Amino acid sequence: MTVHHLPFGVLLRRWRERRRLTQADLALAANSSTRHLSCLETGKSQPSRAIVNRLTELLDVPLRDRNTLLLAAGFAPAYQETSIDGLEAAKAAMDRVLQAHKPFPAFAVDRHWNVVLSNGALPQLYEGCSEALLRPPVNAMRLILHPAGMGPRILNFAAWRAYSLSVLRQQIEARTDPRLQSLLTEVAAYPVPPGSAASADFERFERLATPLRVATRLGPTSFLSTVTVFGTASDITLAELALEMLFPADDHTVEIANLMQSELAEQALSAAAEKQEQGPGVRARLREERTSVSLADDHHP
Numbered sequence: 001m002t003v004h005h006l007p008f009g010v011l012l013r014r015w016r017e018r019r020r021l022t023q024a025d026l027a028l029a030a031n032s033s034t035r036h037l038s039c040l041e042t043g044k045s046q047p048s049r050a051i052v053n054r055l056t057e058l059l060d061v062p063l064r065d066r067n068t069l070l071l072a073a074g075f076a077p078a079y080q081e082t083s084i085d086g087l088e089a090a091k092a093a094m095d096r097v098l099q100a101h102k103p104f105p106a107f108a109v110d111r112h113w114n115v116v117l118s119n120g121a122l123p124q125l126y127e128g129c130s131e132a133l134l135r136p137p138v139n140a141m142r143l144i145l146h147p148a149g150m151g152p153r154i155l156n157f158a159a160w161r162a163y164s165l166s167v168l169r170q171q172i173e174a175r176t177d178p179r180l181q182s183l184l185t186e187v188a189a190y191p192v193p194p195g196s197a198a199s200a201d202f203e204r205f206e207r208l209a210t211p212l213r214v215a216t217r218l219g220p221t222s223f224l225s226t227v228t229v230f231g232t233a234s235d236i237t238l239a240e241l242a243l244e245m246l247f248p249a250d251d252h253t254v255e256i257a258n259l260m261q262s263e264l265a266e267q268a269l270s271a272a273a274e275k276q277e278q279g280p281g282v283r284a285r286l287r288e289e290r291t292s293v294s295l296a297d298d299h300h301p
Contacts, residue, residue, distance in 0.1 A: 006072060007043055007072060008040070008043075008047060008052075008069060008072040008073040009040055009041040009042055009043045010041075011068065011069055011072055012040060012041055012055065012069070013041045015056075015059045015061055015065075015069075016041075016059065018173070018176075019059050019060070021059075023037045023038055023041070026055070026058065026059070029058050030051070030054050030055055030058055032051070046073070046074070047073050049070070049073070049075050052066075052069055052070055052073050052075065053066075053078075056069055060174075062174075062175050062239065062240070063079040063233070063234070063235075063236045063239045063240075064079075064081070064175075064236050064239075064240070065175060066078065066079060067079055067236075079234060079235065079236050080235055080236065081235070081236040081237055082235050082236075082237050082238070083237065084116050084117070084237060084241075087235065087237060087238055090230070090238055091117070094108050094117055094241075094243060095117060097228075097243060097245075098117060098118065098119040098243070098245075099119050101119060101121070101245050102119055102121050103121050103122065103257050103258075103260075103261045104121055104122070104223070104245070104246050104247060104248060104257060105118075105119065105121045105122055105125065105223075105245075105246045106118070106119045106121065106243065106244065106245040106246065107119070107140065107243075107244055108241050108242065108243050108244075109140050109241070109242055109244060110237075110240055110241060111171075111177070111180070111240040112139070112177075112179050112180060112183065113139050113140045113141045113142075113183065114137040114138070114139050114140075115136075115137060115138045115139070115140055116137070116241070122257060122260050122261075123264075124216055124217070124218065124260045124263070125150070125214055125216060125221070126143070126150065127216070127217065128153070129143065129148070129149045129150060130146075130148040130149060132148075133146055133148060133149045139183070140244070141164055141168070141183060141187055142183070142186070142187070144160070144164070144212070145157075145160070145161055145164060145187055145190050146190060147190060147191060147193075150214060151190060151193060152193050153214055153215040153216070154193075154212070154213065154214060154215075155213035155214065155215055155220060156210070156211070156212075156213045157192060157193050158192060159210050160210060160212055160213075161187075161190070161192070162210075163210045164187060165184065165187065165188055168180060168183060168184040168187065169184065172184065209224055211223060211224055211249045212224075212225060212246065216256065216260075218256050218259050218260060218263075219252065219255075219256045219259075220252070220256075221248075221252075221253045221256050221257070222248070222249040222250055222252075222253050223246035223247060223248060223249055223253065224246070224247045224248075224249045225244055225245070225246055225247075226244070226245050226247065227242050227243065227244050228242065228243040228244075228245070229241070229242050229243075
């Protein structure tokens with residue numbers, strides 16, 4: 001029996017226990033009685049739509065799972081799941097935030113850590129990564145920690161791995177998700193690169209927040225990560241999106257980022273110049289081809 005076919009009472013009890021609440025605690029918060037809540041969990045009473053909404057709100061149930069509880073109680077789902085392209089206003093707002101964060105990396109991920117939007121900043125950070133890991137949809141967790149991705153170049157791999165696993169466990173604790181559990185199992189099995197054990201001589205800011213420290217061909221970089229979510233989302237897709245932005249943790253990273261930007265600008269100028277140089281030659285060949293066709297037509301019987 002899948003979670004979608006479980007009775008409402010079973011699902012309600014699971015969410016209550018996951019939030020570590022007793023029946024008395026939840027009943028008091030819902031302005032109900034322990035007896036009524038017990039009857040709902042055992043299936044002796046049928047819930048109203050209002051009590052389902054009240055309980056799922058108090059239990060902080062994600063929108064996707066609120067729909068499941070509503071269906072189990074015999075009601076129509078209340079929340080839509082729109083594709084990212086269908087969220088035009090929200091997508092435009094996210095893109096403005098991501099682009100404004102340049103020259104530093106920023107991206108939007110779904111609930112499984114797949115990148116759905118990115119500002120494409122500092123592609124030098126991903127040099128040497130497997131093409132398979134860079135093929136959409138890119139999974140941010142997998143790209144950073146995979147041995148064929150950025151993993152061997154993460155200078156504080158052990159610390160970042162511990163942080164990432166903690167984040168995944170918290171997500172699974174908040175909402176059981178088989179795909180997240182699979183991702184956690186996969187990431188936890190990645191080998192730890194030699195020499196990346198936790199060091200006792202970390203800098204002071206690392207006591208407050210774990211930085212992402214990446215070795216690049218231009219020098220080591222260090223970033224602090226912030227995550228932003230939509231607090232008033234009423235669409236499932238939007239509620240499950242998170243914007244992750246990387247900020248430079250030191251002046252040296254700012255210098256390296258500027259060098260990377262200059263390198264990208266030079267590459268763009270070179271490409272434009274090459275295109276401009278090729279332009280007249282291409283136009284001349286086209287004129288020659290048109291002349292040849294015209295002469296051939298003139299002599300055609």
